[in-house]
Amino acid sequence: MKCPYCKSTQSEVIETRDNEDLGTIRRRRSCLSCGKRFTTYERVENVNLFVIKRDGRREQFDREKLKKGILTSCDKTKVSLEQIEKIVTDVEKDVLSRDNSEVKSKEIGDMVAKRLKKLDQVAYIRFSSVFKRFVDIEDFEKEVRKLTK
Numbered sequence: 829m830k831c832p833y834c835k836s837t838q839s840e841v842i843e844t845r846d847n848e849d850l851g852t853i854r855r856r857r858s859c860l861s862c863g864k865r866f867t868t869y870e871r872v873e874n875v876n877l878f879v880i881k882r883d884g885r886r887e888q889f890d891r892e893k894l895k896k897g898i899l900t901s902c903d904k905t906k907v908s909l910e911q912i913e914k915i916v917t918d919v920e921k922d923v924l925s926r927d928n929s930e931v932k933s934k935e936i937g938d939m940v941a942k943r944l945k946k947l948d949q950v951a952y953i954r955f956s957s958v959f960k961r962f963v964d965i966e967d968f969e970k971e972v973r974k975l976t977k
Contacts, residue, residue, distance in 0.1 A: 831862060833859065836861035838860040840858050840860060841855050852869045852871040854867060877923060877931070889923065889931075894920075897940075899912060901944065901954040906948055911947060915940060915943045923935075937960075940959075941955055953972065
């Protein structure tokens with residue numbers, strides 16, 4: 829594990845905590861070179877899940893790519909990083925619990941949109957505008973009208 833401050837690979841674990849909700853192990857570390865502390869998270873990698881894109885391409889499920897898209901939608905909103913992590917984890921769990929090793933990107937988008945809609949309407953509209961490919965102001969208006977009903 830590299831220290832984010834000095835890039836040394838020498839560190840010691842000070843504290844370890846299971847985080848069952850997120851399926852991760854949190855480790856608090858101390859760098860043996862510079863003495864600074866940092867946190868790492870460990871999780872089991874799932875490599876057998878593929879996303880079928882709109883154009884028919886298949887690509888491996890990328891948790892970080894999903895998280896990045898949600899983070900962009902939630903920029904400058906009240907949605908916390910912990911809530912975003914929970915959305916990503918919940919969606920990943922839902923997809924992995926299926927019998928099929930493939931999932932359509934539309935299904936993943938629907939799962940995320942449903943969760944964002946409950947947390948923050950602005951984040952939901954931002955996410956939906958990309959996910960549903962809004963092309964003009966009328967698309968935004970329709971979606972906002974649905975929210976206000």
